[in-house]
Amino acid sequence: MAAYVIVEADIFDAAIYDEYKKLTPATVEAHGGKFVLRGNPVEVLEGEWSHDRLVMLEFPDKKSAKEWYYSKEYQEAKEIRSKGSKAKFILIEQ
Template identity: 30%
Template sequence: MSAYVVIDLDIENPAGFQKYVDAVTPLIEKAGARNLVVDDECLVLEGDWRPNTLVIHEFDSKEAALAFWDSPDYEPLKALRRRHSTVSVVAAQPR
């Protein structure tokens, strides 16, 4: 069953962050996942959550999302992402 990784992204250094995007995109594809949403103009309908940029990735399962997240190939990219942005990330799977 598909799982979704939802990211509230605040990019602090666009040029540096682009290096992360360029490197992580092939890894996401290699993991069998895909980008569903990248939106920096979200429409808040209710509540206090105001993501700067909302990103949603679809993985085959929560296990696949976790395997990607914990993969040795992704570890150095996490550090690169953290240098150029701040994120909150959750993974969810429909019932």
Template identity: 40%
Template sequence: MPAYAFAHLRSRRHHPDIIEYLERVQATLDPFAGRFVIHGLPAEVVEGTWPGSMVLIEFPGLIEARAWYNSPAYQEILQLRTDHIQGDVLLIEGVEPNYDPVLRADKLRAEAQRTS
């Protein structure tokens, strides 16, 4: 099942360190089969507000996503980004290809009935 590294980058300063980070980040992803799915602006906000930009990186699974984030190669460049961009990063497992939200609704309904 795929997993994702999701970043909501709220404030950023253009700095030479960011350019270096961008030049080096793909090499840290390659050993873990990570690939950018979304990388920054523009975004069309259709509900609510969204300050900042989004990055979404796909991995074969959560094991690879964790291994990438904790890898010495990524940790070596991480501060190039975190010193100049404020944001949040999540590692999250995706859903199976045949995911059906009706099954999720059924599970939530059953849980609600047990607790009421």
């Protein structure tokens, strides 16, 4: 069953966040994942949105998504990300 990681990010240092964006794709692919969307700005049709960026990843299953998130390689990228942004990550199964 497919699983999705949805990320809301608030970026306070674009240069650092750009470094993070360069590191992340290889970590995602190594765990069978792919980017469904990586974007900003988000156009609000209803309600409120106050984040800089929205990202959605698709993995074959919840186990693969968690293995990616907790992998050594992603944790190294995450450490860089935390120096340039604040984010919320959620995991949802289809």
